[in-house]
Amino acid sequence: MAQLPPGLKASVFADAVKAMQAAVGAEWVFTSDDDVALYRDAYSLFHDEPEERVASAAVAPRSVEEVQAIVRICNARGIPLYPISTGRNLGYGGSAPVYSGSVVLDLKRMNRVLEVNEGNASCLVEPGVSYFDMYKHLQATGSKLWLDVPDPGWGSMIGNALDSGGGYTAAPYRGHFEAQCGIEAVLADGEVLRTGMGAMPGSETWQQYRMGIGPCLDGLFRQSSLGIVTKMGFWLFPQPEAFMSCSVDLFRFADIEPLIDLVNELEYGNIFNGMPSVGSPVMTRGNAMMFQEIPPEAEMDRLVRETGLPAWRFSVSFYGPEKVIRAQWDYVRERFGKAFEGAQFHENQFVKLPLDAAAMEKVAKARFGIPSLEIFAVGSRSPKNPEPSAGHIWFSAVIPRSGKGYVQANRVMRQECARLDIPLFMFSPAVTCWTRSFVLFAAVPVSNDVAANKRLRASVQEVIKVCASHGWGEYRCPPAFQDAAMNSYSFNNNILRRVNERIKDALDPNGILSVGRYGVWPKRLREGRSA
């Protein structure tokens, strides 16, 4: 199963393996087929096809110095190296490389929480630190700080942030790359770079001021192939006194545009800080995970009348002192009451924090920064799902945060999924952890059937094109679609990709790091390709 880097002599590879064994210890260099198979993408859309992206070997360093040693070994020999953090980015490639033959650099053993600063409400961690690890650390040390967690708690704080993952608590913390402050990365030549104030020896502000001086280089490492992030700082959320979730129900199709305009005004004006959502009870009747195609206005209003269900439900939550968040909710009610005839208001949950053990069992854990793996139950074998799939992928396009965009994206995506016969197990309303955009999520089951996967790949490629024709681009995707997604950002003859390639050539002239990640390939692998 293990596959040598294309074009590399077996003797050179064997020599590199020997050198890596000397650098990290023989037990942390994996070369047998069985061991390398553990790095396959468990949710691959190329399962058992020749195109499946498989590693040649894996190596697991314990320190920055060991990472530097490995990078130098690979750079000197032109061996592609693919870093993973905890390797649990399932649905987006998992622990497999994008380019077959790469050596996977498994950073799971670098799992130290280097600092938690209570006064600054920040931390500095290594890439192997999972949300579970950090949560345990905060609990064990009696910290008063909260994490912001994505759905699966076994992910890496660093890896998730680098792939633009998000969570569910208060606005400044939900976008994990946006909540980072300070990066240390090993470059392709083995040099170590620190961004922001980390570039100044003796600085105590690495986790306080992100920019430092000059161009802000943090973005070089997001979804990139330019370096191996070995440390990252994050801002953490001082535990609030209370949490409240509420909702507003509206009953007319035509409410959607003023609804989203008002949501935007209130969120951008910091009237609420929890994650908002705009759903539709009438369009999700029967299956809360499947938002149906939004029908024409008259039809939707008729369905609302017949079922008695709201056309739209704005869900909003607040973190803070009780008297403050109750006042904020009062103001939200006042504004909606004035703007929408017949609006109905619901206070769904109010809890004082911290939660006690009994309360913890009743809440949506991620809203409280508590990591879990509960989300996986949506795909489990169950009475409703007697034959579970082999995995899943996400399709997630950034769409306009407006009523018009919300409705149009829903209709176009539902129609395309129906036309192309794309199986879905979840189709979201437009949601977002980011405060200034919407993302439309569709979850697609993956099988181990080669023909079905071929069809699915072709269909998703088609959807990417259709979305791009409307100006909707994916913010993140599995390796099978990273070229297509990058190519859809095509302004000025794909200058975004071309500039990324120029930077790639300058920083990694031998083209060894994360080859092909998010559609950026080293020179030797893109020659002859048209823009």
Next chain:
Amino acid sequence: MNRIVAIAAAGLMLASAPAWSVEPGKSAPAREQAGKVVFDQWCSACHGPNPRLAGTLALQTKYEGQIPAALEERTDLTPDIVASFVRGGVAWMAPFRKTEISDAELADLGAYLSKTPAQRRRK
């Protein structure tokens, strides 16, 4: 019936070599205690007693209550079966790499889950 198929499949997957190895010199109780730590770290988030958790829900559905859905309540697990699922994965459960659960930790986990609930509770 399902159970027999699962066990047979586990046996086939291990036909070449065991995916776990017992660390020499470690007492059985020490192995089981270490295995409990591995279980709590890596398995309980899906296989704990809560019936809504992914693994417990799946096994409840699969065996329809004929055997316990929570792994720590099972009496029929062996180190081989545990190893085959940890290293082979199933459905949405991706395999665990050796940087996550080492061979020695896998052996401890197998030792822990091979005990019956009554044996575990006596400790």
